[in-house]
Amino acid sequence: xxxxxxxxxxxCCSLLLGGCGTDDTTDSVAxxxxxxxxxxxxxxxxxxxxxxxxxxxxxxxxxxxxxxxxVDCTLSNGDASTCYSVTVNGFPADRNELGPFCPESIxxxxxxxxxxxxxxxxxxxTGSFVSNLSVFYGDSKWQLYDKDTGLVxxxxxxxxxxxxxxxxxxxxxxxxxVQCEISYYSDVAGEGVSSTYLIPVTPVxxxxxxxxxxxxxxxxxxxxxxxxxxxxxxxxxAYTIAAFDDCVGHVNPVAGYHYHGANHGDGxxxxxxYESDGHGGAFxxxxxxxxxxxxxxxxxxxxxxxxxxxxxxxxxxxYHYHAAGAGxxxxxxxxxxxxxQ
Amino acid sequence: MMNPHFKLLTMAVVLLTLTSTCLSAFAHEEHVxxxxxxxxxxxxKTQQCAYTNAHGDLFKGTCRVFNEALMCVRNQPIITAxxxxxxxxxxxxxxxxxxxxxxx
Ligand SMILES: [Zn+2]
Ligand SMILES: [Zn+2]
Numbered sequence: 009x010x011x012x013x014x015x016x017x018x019x020c021c022s023l024l025l026g027g028c029g030t031d032d033t034t035d036s037v038a039x040x041x042x043x044x045x046x047x048x049x050x051x052x053x054x055x056x057x058x059x060x061x062x063x064x065x066x067x068x069x070x071x072x073x074x075x076x077x078x079v080d081c082t083l084s085n086g087d088a089s090t091c092y093s094v095t096v097n098g099f100p101a102d103r104n105e106l107g108p109f110c111p112e113s114i115x116x117x118x119x120x121x122x123x124x125x126x127x128x129x130x131x132x133x134t135g136s137f138v139s140n141l142s143v144f145y146g147d148s149k150w151q152l153y154d155k156d157t158g159l160v161x162x163x164x165x166x167x168x169x170x171x172x173x174x175x176x177x178x179x180x181x182x183x184x185x186v187q188c189e190i191s192y193y194s195d196v197a198g199e200g201v202s203s204t205y206l207i208p209v210t211p212v213x214x215x216x217x218x219x220x221x222x223x224x225x226x227x228x229x230x231x232x233x234x235x236x237x238x239x240x241x242x243x244x245x246a247y248t249i250a251a252f253d254d255c256v257g258h259v260n261p262v263a264g265y266h267y268h269g270a271n272h273g274d275g276x277x278x279x280x281x282y283e284s285d286g287h288g289g290a291f292x293x294x295x296x297x298x299x300x301x302x303x304x305x306x307x308x309x310x311x312x313x314x315x316x317x318x319x320x321x322x323x324x325x326x327y328h329y330h331a332a333g334a335g336x337x338x339x340x341x342x343x344x345x346x347x348x349q
Numbered sequence: 350m351m352n353p354h355f356k357l358l359t360m361a362v363v364l365l366t367l368t369s370t371c372l373s374a375f376a377h378e379e380h381v382x383x384x385x386x387x388x389x390x391x392x393x394k395t396q397q398c399a400y401t402n403a404h405g406d407l408f409k410g411t412c413r414v415f416n417e418a419l420m421c422v423r424n425q426p427i428i429t430a431x432x433x434x435x436x437x438x439x440x441x442x443x444x445x446x447x448x449x450x451x452x453x
Contacts (some may be wrong), residue, residue: 047372127384127402128423219414220392237415314424316395316411332423335402337385339423341413 053106061326062210063297065092067290069101072231083205083346084218091206091348096231098200098264099190099256102278103230106265109251109258110185114139114158114285122253123334126240130271130335133251135160138185141249150247151183160185166192173260175239177246186250189257201264203233204347211297213327217317217342223263225311225339226294232257233266234292234300237337253277271334272302282306287322288330298338298344300329317342388412389419399438405430413416 055061065076066339074095081091081156100106108326111121114135126144131137141150153160161184163169172181193201200267200299205227225234227244232255243250252258254275257267269290280302288302298319304310311330318340319329329340384400389412392398398411398421407430410423428437 127400128406128408128427129402129404209370221414223416237418237420241386310426312426316413316422316424318422318424333427336408336423338415338420338422341411341424 016323022137027040039044056326058321059213059321059326060211061299061328063092063293066095067229068094068096069230072096072101072229074101078209079206081208081348083208083212084349085212085214085348087212087344088347089211089212092209093204093206094227095202095204096227098201098231098256099194099220100228100232100265101230103255103276104198106190106257106259107187107253108276109133109187109253110249111135111160113160114153116160121252122258123256123271123338124249124251125256125335126270128333128336130233130256130269130333133185133249138249146242149183152185152249162187170261172246172248175242177248182247183211184248186248188261190259190265192259192342193259193264200231201262203227203263205293205295207293207295208297208346210349211327211345212333213345214343217315217344218347220342222295222338222347224295225343226292226300227338228267228292229290233263234294234339235263235268238268240337267339268337269334270300270302270331270339274334285324287325290328291331292339294329294340294343294345296343298328299325300331300339301325303331303333316342317344319344385421386418388421392419394419401430401433405433407433408438 021124029214039194068076074097074220076092076094078090081094083089095186103109107122108120109122111134116135118132118134121133121135124131124137130173135158138152142148163181163184163186166188167185168181168184169192171178172184172186173188190200205224207227220236222234225236238250250258252268254271255267255277256269257265259265271277272291280291282289286306288305290299290301292300295299311320314330317329318332319327321327327344331339361372365417377386384402388400389396392412393411397409398412399407400421401407407428408421408423409425409428410421412419413422
């Protein structure tokens with residue numbers, strides 16, 4: 009990651025928080041942010057000590073942040089530590105709208121449709137992909153569209169999307185393309201579902217990696233949740249497709265808008281910059297405080313020395329992860345570091 | 350003591366069986382969506398695994414747990430279909446076979 013001036017964060021966060029109210033609590037949060045950032049600058053965020061780079065709070069997009077402060081926390085090894093408590097509004101800071109997700113009809117092309125993944129591949133969820141599902145999955149029960157009109161069955165109400173998105177889908181919602189709107193869960197346009205992440209200020213490597221047993225793998229710098237693997241077997245067994253947009257994200261009632269893969273620079277999904285040395289660009293922090301970078305470097309190659317968590321180390325970035333492919337239903341394989349309890 | 354030739358033959362048959370089982374599982378496209386999970390169905394955590402996608406590209410990695418289910422997480426560059434050799438598949442098969450015995 010590049011070193012960034014954090015002065016802007018101090019000012020903007022103060023303004024942002026000041027706009028929410030003028031009570032003492034808000035002021036103290038704003039002060040804490042200022043203090044947090046000043047401390048970070050003093051400790052030089054890019055220094056690599058024992059393979060560890062401390063978390064840089066300035067990488068979070070300001071318009072995704074509700075607050076960021078340093079708090080006491082206990083790590084998974086039982087040690088007392090300090091963590092960033094990062095509260096985001098859940099809407100991607102680098103976009104104005106979500107979607108498209110499901111194709112409207114079997115004529116819909118990739119420009120107006122989202123994505124679906126399977127067996128490691130990210131597919132355009134076009135009308136023709138939907139009309140071919142019975143062949144694709146070798147099961148004639150797939151019929152996601154009206155044979156007469158060619159219109160795709162889309163969950164177009166909150167009731168329908170929630171009914172089709174839960175584990176045991178009622179038969180009436182079989183053969184639906186599932187699409188939940190963020191407006192069902194957020195009253196404010198341009199905001200999503202607010203979430204708070206506790207991320208160790210200084211990551212601590214574990215002796216052996218930890219399983220990803222929580223729902224959160226991490227949080228993107230644009231404020232979006234990185235979710236654990238989508239249960240594609242359950243989704244498909246109900247003859248539903250939980251459509252993603254081009255960023256491999258979709259909406260559910262609990263997490264709001266969240267990612268199941270990293271797919272930058274494709275369709276409506278903004279690209280991220282490579283590092284100045286051609287290394288992939290960072291786009292998120294995992295819950296253990298190690299940064300997650302794009303899968304490929306600027307030459308389109310993938311590293312050959314990734315460990316089972318999909319992490320490795322170098323002199324300038326210390327230990328860090330590289331995201332899996334956009335269609336692989338995961339970002340990383342495990343947590344190499346301690347997470348906050 | 351086992352005849353060395355017989356031993357070699359047995360190993361070859363085991364290898365071939367494992368490899369062909371693996372390859373035939375890959376060939377059933379209707380089960381592609383289960384591939385990353387199926388690749389770890391009889392495995393234990395940290396065991397090596399591999400699966401192919403619908404294009405025949407080979408994904409090699411490690412079985413890791415996500416919400417209590419084992420899934421194959423790739424940590425080696427994807428081997429595209431035209432470059433996949435039987436040796437690539439055998440290497441993973443033998444390795445996981447060996448590991449599973451070591452850990453039980
Ligand atoms: Zn999801
Ligand atoms: Zn790297």
